Amino acid sequence: MNRKIISWAVLCAVVLLSATAVLAQIPDPKQIEFPYVGNRTAVWIVAQLHVLFAAFILGAPIFVSVCEWLGIRSNDPRYDRMAKDITKVSMVMYSLAALTGGFFLFAMITLYPALSAWFFTHMFGLVAIAYPLLFIAETLVLYVYWYTWDILKGDKKRRHFAIGVVLNIMGILILMIGNALTSFMNTPVKSPEGMEMGIREYLENVATLWDKVNNYSWTTMNFHRLIGNAVFGGFIVGLIGAYKYVWAKTDEERAHYDWMGFVGNFFGVGSMMLFPLVGYIHASSFYMYDASLGPYMMGDQLSMFWEMQGLMIGTIFLSSAIYMWLSMRRIILPETYAGVVSRPLVSAVLSGFLPGLGHFYNKKYVAGLFWLVWVPAWAVGVETFLDSMEPMSGPMHFLILLRGFPVIFYIMNVSRGFRSANDEPMARPRLLNFPFWWFARFLVWLDQFSLRNVFGVMKFAIFVLILGNLVWVTPHAFVGAVSELTDETYSQVAIPEQWEFLSLMPAKNTAAALMVLMILVCYILYMRAIKVGRIQWGKIGFPAQLLLVLVAFCATWTMGLMGVVRSGIRKYWHIYNVIPDLTGDNYTPTLAHSAVVITILSLVFYLIVSLAILTTLKVGEAKGKGCSMYSWGRGSLFCWMLPCPRRRSVKAESSL
Amino acid sequence: MFYVFLGTGIFILLDAPLPEAPVGKGGIIFVIFFAVVAVIVTIIGHLWPQFSTARELEGITRKTERFRKDAEARESLSMKTKELSAKVDELMARLEELKTQGNLNMAALNLPEEKTAAPKSSSANLAPGDLVGRGKLVYQDQECYNCHKIGGKGGKKRGPELDNIGNLATAEQLKKKIFKPKAWYADGYEKRTKDKMPDKFPDVMSDDELEALVTYLMTLKNTDVKTPKPVFPSGS
Numbered sequence: 001m002n003r004k005i006i007s008w009a010v011l012c013a014v015v016l017l018s019a020t021a022v023l024a025q026i027p028d029p030k031q032i033e034f035p036y037v038g039n040r041t042a043v044w045i046v047a048q049l050h051v052l053f054a055a056f057i058l059g060a061p062i063f064v065s066v067c068e069w070l071g072i073r074s075n076d077p078r079y080d081r082m083a084k085d086i087t088k089v090s091m092v093m094y095s096l097a098a099l100t101g102g103f104f105l106f107a108m109i110t111l112y113p114a115l116s117a118w119f120f121t122h123m124f125g126l127v128a129i130a131y132p133l134l135f136i137a138e139t140l141v142l143y144v145y146w147y148t149w150d151i152l153k154g155d156k157k158r159r160h161f162a163i164g165v166v167l168n169i170m171g172i173l174i175l176m177i178g179n180a181l182t183s184f185m186n187t188p189v190k191s192p193e194g195m196e197m198g199i200r201e202y203l204e205n206v207a208t209l210w211d212k213v214n215n216y217s218w219t220t221m222n223f224h225r226l227i228g229n230a231v232f233g234g235f236i237v238g239l240i241g242a243y244k245y246v247w248a249k250t251d252e253e254r255a256h257y258d259w260m261g262f263v264g265n266f267f268g269v270g271s272m273m274l275f276p277l278v279g280y281i282h283a284s285s286f287y288m289y290d291a292s293l294g295p296y297m298m299g300d301q302l303s304m305f306w307e308m309q310g311l312m313i314g315t316i317f318l319s320s321a322i323y324m325w326l327s328m329r330r331i332i333l334p335e336t337y338a339g340v341v342s343r344p345l346v347s348a349v350l351s352g353f354l355p356g357l358g359h360f361y362n363k364k365y366v367a368g369l370f371w372l373v374w375v376p377a378w379a380v381g382v383e384t385f386l387d388s389m390e391p392m393s394g395p396m397h398f399l400i401l402l403r404g405f406p407v408i409f410y411i412m413n414v415s416r417g418f419r420s421a422n423d424e425p426m427a428r429p430r431l432l433n434f435p436f437w438w439f440a441r442f443l444v445w446l447d448q449f450s451l452r453n454v455f456g457v458m459k460f461a462i463f464v465l466i467l468g469n470l471v472w473v474t475p476h477a478f479v480g481a482v483s484e485l486t487d488e489t490y491s492q493v494a495i496p497e498q499w500e501f502l503s504l505m506p507a508k509n510t511a512a513a514l515m516v517l518m519i520l521v522c523y524i525l526y527m528r529a530i531k532v533g534r535i536q537w538g539k540i541g542f543p544a545q546l547l548l549v550l551v552a553f554c555a556t557w558t559m560g561l562m563g564v565v566r567s568g569i570r571k572y573w574h575i576y577n578v579i580p581d582l583t584g585d586n587y588t589p590t591l592a593h594s595a596v597v598i599t600i601l602s603l604v605f606y607l608i609v610s611l612a613i614l615t616t617l618k619v620g621e622a623k624g625k626g627c628s629m630y631s632w633g634r635g636s637l638f639c640w641m642l643p644c645p646r647r648r649s650v651k652a653e654s655s656l
Numbered sequence: 657m658f659y660v661f662l663g664t665g666i667f668i669l670l671d672a673p674l675p676e677a678p679v680g681k682g683g684i685i686f687v688i689f690f691a692v693v694a695v696i697v698t699i700i701g702h703l704w705p706q707f708s709t710a711r712e713l714e715g716i717t718r719k720t721e722r723f724r725k726d727a728e729a730r731e732s733l734s735m736k737t738k739e740l741s742a743k744v745d746e747l748m749a750r751l752e753e754l755k756t757q758g759n760l761n762m763a764a765l766n767l768p769e770e771k772t773a774a775p776k777s778s779s780a781n782l783a784p785g786d787l788v789g790r791g792k793l794v795y796q797d798q799e800c801y802n803c804h805k806i807g808g809k810g811g812k813k814r815g816p817e818l819d820n821i822g823n824l825a826t827a828e829q830l831k832k833k834i835f836k837p838k839a840w841y842a843d844g845y846e847k848r849t850k851d852k853m854p855d856k857f858p859d860v861m862s863d864d865e866l867e868a869l870v871t872y873l874m875t876l877k878n879t880d881v882k883t884p885k886p887v888f889p890s891g892s
Binding site: 325 | 662663667675690697700701702707711712719723724727796803814854855
C-alpha cells in the first residue's frame with residue numbers, strides 16, 4: 001500500500017514539476033486570482049499543510065532512531081515495535097508531504113510567478129537541483145530503511161540503525177534547504193561593512209549562492225526548526241499512543257500504548273525544554289539583522305500573537321505536568337529511593353550546549369563544535385573522576401580548578417567580546433556556563449528528596465507553572481498595534497502602573513526559566529519514581545489520553561501561529577527590503593483571522609493524520625483476514641483512494 | 657481572573673478519581689474534544705485586541721507608492737525606448753541619405769545644447785507645513801516610534817529621544833544619519849550592537865520621504881527634553 005501511495009506522490013510531483021516547467025515557458029504569464037479565498041490564503045493553506053506533514057516526517061525519524069538505539073541498548077522489544085509503528089505511519093505522511101509540497105510549488109508558480117521566478121533565477125542550484133535530488137535520495141533511503149526492517153535483525157540491527165541515521169541526515173539537509181529560502185525572505189544578505197551598495201544591487205551583482213543561503217537567521221532557524229520538529233514528532237507519537245490506547249482490546253496492548261504515549265510525551269516535552277532558549281536566539285537574530293524588526297514583532301503589530309503563543313506554550317507545559325501527575329498516580333512507590341540523575345551528565349551537557357549554540361549563532365562553527373562535543377565529554381570525565389574520590393583530597397582541588405577552566409575561558413571570551421568575520425562586534429552570548437554546575441547540584445539534591453514529598457513538590461510545580469504562564473503573557477498594554485495609539489488612548493489600554501514590572505523582560509525571562517525548571521523538576525521526580533517504583537502500565541486514566549491529544553493539537557496550532565508571525569515580520573515585502581508585495585494581500589492578517597485559518601488547518605491536518613494512523617496501524621493488526629486494508633471498518637481511506645487487485649478479488653469471491 | 661479559575665479548577669481536579677476509559681466511545685469523545693478545543697482557541701484568538709488592517713493598508717499604500725511608480729515607470733520606459741529606438745533608426749537613415757547627397761551642413765542644423773534638468777522632486781511643490789505633515793507620516797510609516805520617543809511617546813530606551821534634535825543637528829547631518837547610520841552616533845549610544853539603527857532606509861525610502869522626515873525632525877526644538885548630542889567619529 002505504502003509503495004503505491006509513494007508512487008502516486010512521485011508521479012504527481014513529476015506532473016506538477018512538468019506543468020510548472022511548461023508554465024515557465026509561457027511569456028509573461030498573467031496573474032491568476034484564486035477563487036473564494038484569494039492567492040495569499042490559498043498559498044498559506046497549502047504551505048502550512050506541507051510544513052506540518054514535513055515536520056512530522058523530519059521529527060518522527062529522529063524519534064524512531066532514538067527508539068531504535070534505545071532498543072538496541074536495552075534489548076527491550078517495545079522500542080523496536082514502537083519505532084516500526086511510527087515508521088509505518090511516516091510512510092503515509094511522507095507521501096502526503098510530497099504531494100502537498102508539489103501542490104505548494106504549483107501554487108507558488110501560478111499565483112506568485114514573479115517571486116517564484118526570482119527564486120529560480122537567483123537560487124537555481126538550490127531550488128531546482130539540490131532540493132529535488134535530496135528528496136529523491138531520501139525517498140530511496142526511506143524505502144531501504146523500511147524494507148530492511150525485518151531483514152536487518154539481531155547482530156545486523158546496528159546496520160539498520162545506521163540507515164536510520166542516514167535518513168535523518170538527509171531529512172535535516174532538506175530542512176536546511178527549506179530554511180535557507182524562508183530565512184532568506186526574512187533576512188536577505190546585505191552588503192558587508194564598507195561596501196556602499198544597496199541590498200538589491202548587492203544581491204543582483206555580488207552575493208553568491210552561499211551568501212544567500214547563509215543569511216542572518218539561517219543558522220538559528222535550523223536549530224529552532226530542528227528542535228521544533230523533534231518536539232512535534234514526540235507529541236504526534238503521544239497522539240498515536242492515545243488513539244491506540246483507547247482502541248486497545250487487551251491489557252497487553254493497553255500497557256504498550258500507555259507506555260508509547262508516555263515515551264512520546266517525554267520526548268516531546270524533553271525537547272521542548274530547549275525551545276525557549278533557541279526561540280530567544282532565533283528572535284535575537286532578527287534584532288541583529290534589523291533592530292526595527294524586534295519591536296515590530298514583540299511590541300507592536302504582532303505583539304498579541306505572542307500573547308496567544310504564550311498561552312499555547314503554557315497549555316502544553318501545564319498539560320504535560322498534569323499528564324505526569326496522572327502517571328504518578330498509577331505508580332506504586334517503595335519506601336526507599338535511589339538517585340537517577342547524573343550530575344556530571346546534566347552539568348556537562350548543559351555547559352557545552354548553550355555556549356556551543358552561542359558560538360554557532362556568532363558563526364564561529366569550530367568553536368561551537370568544540371563546546372558541543374569536547375567540553376561535555378571532558379567535563380563528564382572530570383566530574384565522574386571527582387565523584388569517585390572520597391573524601392576531598394589535594395588533587396581534587398586541582399581537578400575542580402580544571403573543571404573551572406572552560407568557565408574561565410568563556411569569561412575571557414565574553415570580556416573580549418565575540419567578533420564577527422568583518423570584525424564587527426556581535427551579540428555576546430550570556431554567561432551561562434558557571435551556574436550550571438550549581439544547577440546540577442540542585443538536581444542531585446532534588447533527586448535525593450524524600451519520595452513521600454513527591455506529590456507535594458509536583459503540586460507546587462504545577463502551581464508555579466500556572467503562575468509563570470500568567471507572568472509570561474502579561475502585556476505592556478492590551479492593544480492591537482502601538483502605532484494606533486494616541487496619548488489619550490494609551491492610558492486606557494495599559495496595564496496598571498504597579499503591575500508594569502510583570503510585563504518587562506526580566507519578569508518574563510524569570511517566568512520562562514521557572515516554567516522550564518518546573519517541568520524539569522516534574523520529570524526528574526517522575527523518572528525517579530519510575531525507576532524505583534512499580535509502574536502499572538495500562539492503568540493510566542482516560543483523561544491522560546485527552547491531555548496527549550490536547551498537547552499535540554496545541555503544538556500544531558502553535559506551529560501555525562509562529563508561521564504567521566515569521567511571515568508577518570516581513571511586513572509588506574515578499575523578500576524583506578528587496579521585493580515588495582504589490583498585491584492587495586500585502587497587509588498582515590489579524591490574529592482573529594489567523595486563528596480561524598490555523599484552527600481549520602490544524603483540524604484538517606488531524607483528520608488526515610488520524611485516518612493515516614488508524615488505517616496504517618489497523619492494517620498491521622489485521623493480518624490473515626483477506627485484504628488487510630479492507631478489513632478495518634467499512635474500508636480505509638487509502639483503500640478507497642487506491643483500489644487494489646486484492647480487494648477486487650475479495651469482491652469477486654464474495655459475489656460468487 | 658482567567659488564571660485564578662484555571663488554577664482553582666486544576667487543583668480541585670488533580671486529586672479527583674479518574675474515570676474509566678469509555679468502551680467503544682473513545683473516538684466520539686476525541687472528535688468532540690477536538691471540536692471543543694478548536695472552538696476555544698478560535699474564540700481566544702478573537703478576544704485579544706486586533707489591529708486595524710484598514711489603517712495598515714493606508715500606510716502600505718503610501719510606502720509602496722514609490723515601488724508601484726517604479727514598476728509603472730519601468731514599463732513606460734520600456735515602451736518609450738522602443739519608440740525612440742525606431743525614431744533614431746529613421747533619423748540615422750535620413751542622415752546617411754543627406755551625407756551621400758553632399759547636402760549636410762552640421763552647423764546649419766543648429767542643434768540645441770543638451771540640458772540635463774534635475775528631476776523635479778514632488779516635495780519641492782509642497783508648502784513647508786505640508787512637508788512637516790508628510791514627515792510625520794513618514795515617521796509613522798517607517799515605525800521610528802518603536803525605538804525613538806517624541807513627546808514622551810515611543811520606544812523604550814532603544815534609541816534616543818528626539819524632542820530637541822532640531823537644535824542639535826543640521827538637516828544634512830540628519831539625512832546622513834538616516835541613510836548611513838554609522839556616520840555619527842548619539843551620545844551614549846556608541847556601543848550599541850543589538851539595538852543599533854537599521855541601515856535599510858536607503859533601500860526603502862525615497863529622497864522625497866527623507867526630505868519630508870528631516871523637515872519634520874528639524875521642527876523638534878523642545879529644550880526641556882535631554883536629547884543626546886551627536887558624536888562624530890574621529891576622522892569623519
